[in-house]
Structure formats: structure tokens, C-alpha cells
Amino acid sequence: MPQVNWSHWTDIAVSIGLNILAAIALWIIGRWLINLACRLVSDQLIRRNIDATLQRYVHSFLSVSLTVILIIGILGYFGMQTTTFAAVIAAGGIAIGMAWSGLLANFAAGxxxxxxxxxxxxxxxxxxxxxxxxxxxxxxxxxxxxxxxxxxxxxxxxxxxxxxxxYSTNGYRRVDLCAQLANSADYALAQTLLREKIATIANVMTTPPPDIEILEFNERGPVLAVRPYCHTDHYWQVYFDSNRAIRDTLTAAGFPLPEQPVVVRQG
Structure with missing residues (x-):
């Protein structure tokens, strides 16, 4: 029975273990350096008042690019030819690009x-x-x-x-609401009352003033367009408050409820 050379296998195990530990150390140090580089670049962009959108995009691009370089370096440490690896990446990139054209399109669109x-x-x-x-x-x-x-x-x-x-580009936006009136209602009085009430709602702009106009007529009666203007941040507050103001104002003034006409035909 041949004798096992334990010393030889021990040397191999130690060599592999040291390589693995070295690779782990390179990865930890490399990631620390990458984070440091990204942080330094971000600090410079912040000092120069660069837009937050560009800051985050540059940070992501730099982090991904340096991580790929780090992985290539670690593989080179293990003896892999980086030129061969680069060629494999290029070939794989072409194949992945054909299969994941949508992913590359997202990258270009970004x-x-x-x-x-x-x-x-x-x-x-x-x-x-x-x-x-x-x-x-x-x-x-x-x-x-x-x-x-x-x-x-x-x-x-x-x-x-x-x-x-x-919605954030312009200084203000319009809130579109409608108020259904009955056929017998005094629409001119309703316009006056709503115009006064809507103008008192918090965060409704005075310039331009709220639009209270007849939008259309249907079988129930005239429909008023109630359109106050406000900043985008206050849109939903103005929307809900205006809806409540329409109901409360018309009810307090004694306006009749619009009714759906019913036609009865005898056969």
C-alpha cells in the first residue's frame, strides 16, 4: 500500500487557504476603498451644489464600475489571465446584450x-x-x-x-371639480356663493382666481366647473376642502337637490 505524503497535501491546503484569505482581504480592502472613493466623489458633488439626481447616478455608476475592476483584480491574483477574462466579459456582454436588450435600453435611457x-x-x-x-x-x-x-x-x-x-415644474396647478345643480336652481347665485367660499379656502391662490363657470347642461340641470388654483404640495388639501365647500355652501343656501328625471311609458 503506497504511503500518503501528508506533508505535500498539507502544503497544498495551506497554500489554498492563504490564497482564499488573501482574496477575502483584498475584497474587504477593495470594497472599503470603493466606498471611500464614492464618498469622496459624492462630497465633492455636494460641495459644488450638483443636482441630487446626478449625484446618485454618478455614485451608482462609480460603485458598479470599480466593483467589476476589483473582481477582475482578485481573479488575476488567483492566476487567471485578465486579458482572457476581459475577452470573456466582452463576448458575454454581446450575448447578454442580445438577450437583455431591454436592460441595455434602460441603461441608455437612464x-x-x-x-x-x-x-x-x-x-x-x-x-x-x-x-x-x-x-x-x-x-x-x-x-x-x-x-x-x-x-x-x-x-x-x-x-x-x-x-x-x-407637476413640480410650474409654480401652481389647477384643481378640477364639478357642481351639479338642479334645473330650477339659480346658477348665477350658485356661482357667486361658490366663488366667495372657494376663495377663502387655505392655500387657494388669488392670482389666478378660482374659475366658477357653467361647464355643461344635462338632464338634471347645469353643471358648474369649480377650478381653484394652488401649489402642487397643497393639491389634495385644496381638492378635499373645495369638495366639502361645494356641498356645505349649496346646502346652506337652500339649493334643491338635482334629481334624475324618470320617464314612464305605458305600452
Missing amino acids: IFLVVLRPFKVGDFICAGGVTGTVENIGLFATTFNTPDNVQTLVGNNKIFSDNIQN
Whole structure:
């Protein structure tokens, strides 16, 4: 029976163990240096008052790029030819690019979103079928916080290829409400009362003043358009307060309730 050379196998195990420990140390030190570099770059961007959208995008791009370089360096430490590895990455990138064209499209769209700036972090927008506040513009997706407090991620390409409504760009926006009146109601008096009442609601702008006009007529009577203006931050407060003001004002003035006409036919 051949004798096992335990000394030889011990040397191999020790060598492998030392390599593994060295790789772990390189990873820990490398990640610490990457975080340090990202933090230094972010500090410089903050000092120069660079927009928060660009800050987060640069941070993500720098972190991912340096991490890939670190992984290549660790593999090179184990004896792998980095040139071969780079060629494998390039070939894999082509294959992945063909299979994940949507992912690359999201990446390219993210660059255009940062450069063209249709919106920025903190804006309240409607894009890609989602309405909410922009929390982050990432490499591949944009993070929204919807009004019902749900974090939603939407691919950058879907946002860039769709209509984008930015509610935060202009200084104010209009609240659209309607008031249904009965056929027998004095619509002119209703306009006067609502115009006075809506103007007293908190955060309703005086310039432009609220619009209280006849929108249309239906079988129940005239329909008044009630349209106050306010800042985007106060939209829902003005919306709900105006709805309540319509009900309370018309009720207090004794306006009749609009009724649905019923036609009875005898066969």
C-alpha cells in the first residue's frame, strides 16, 4: 500500500487557504476603498451644489464600475489571465446584450434622463403609468414613492419612451371639480356663493382666481366647473376642502337637490 505524503497535501491546503484569505482581504480592502472613493466623489458633488439626481447616478455608476475592476483584480491574483477574462466579459456582454436588450435600453435611457433632465429627484411626476415623487434615478430603473406610500420601480426605457407629466415644474396647478345643480336652481347665485367660499379656502391662490363657470347642461340641470388654483404640495388639501365647500355652501343656501328625471311609458 503506497504511503500518503501528508506533508505535500498539507502544503497544498495551506497554500489554498492563504490564497482564499488573501482574496477575502483584498475584497474587504477593495470594497472599503470603493466606498471611500464614492464618498469622496459624492462630497465633492455636494460641495459644488450638483443636482441630487446626478449625484446618485454618478455614485451608482462609480460603485458598479470599480466593483467589476476589483473582481477582475482578485481573479488575476488567483492566476487567471485578465486579458482572457476581459475577452470573456466582452463576448458575454454581446450575448447578454442580445438577450437583455431591454436592460441595455434602460441603461441608455437612464443616461438620457440624467442629461436631458425632464425631471429630477423630489419632483412629483406621472411617467410610465406611475404617479408619484421621484426618489432615485438609478442605472436601470427609477424609484417612485406613490401617494399611497408604495415604493415603485419603473424601467428607465419605459419612462423615457412614454409621456412624462412633471407637476413640480410650474409654480401652481389647477384643481378640477364639478357642481351639479338642479334645473330650477339659480346658477348665477350658485356661482357667486361658490366663488366667495372657494376663495377663502387655505392655500387657494388669488392670482389666478378660482374659475366658477357653467361647464355643461344635462338632464338634471347645469353643471358648474369649480377650478381653484394652488401649489402642487397643497393639491389634495385644496381638492378635499373645495369638495366639502361645494356641498356645505349649496346646502346652506337652500339649493334643491338635482334629481334624475324618470320617464314612464305605458305600452
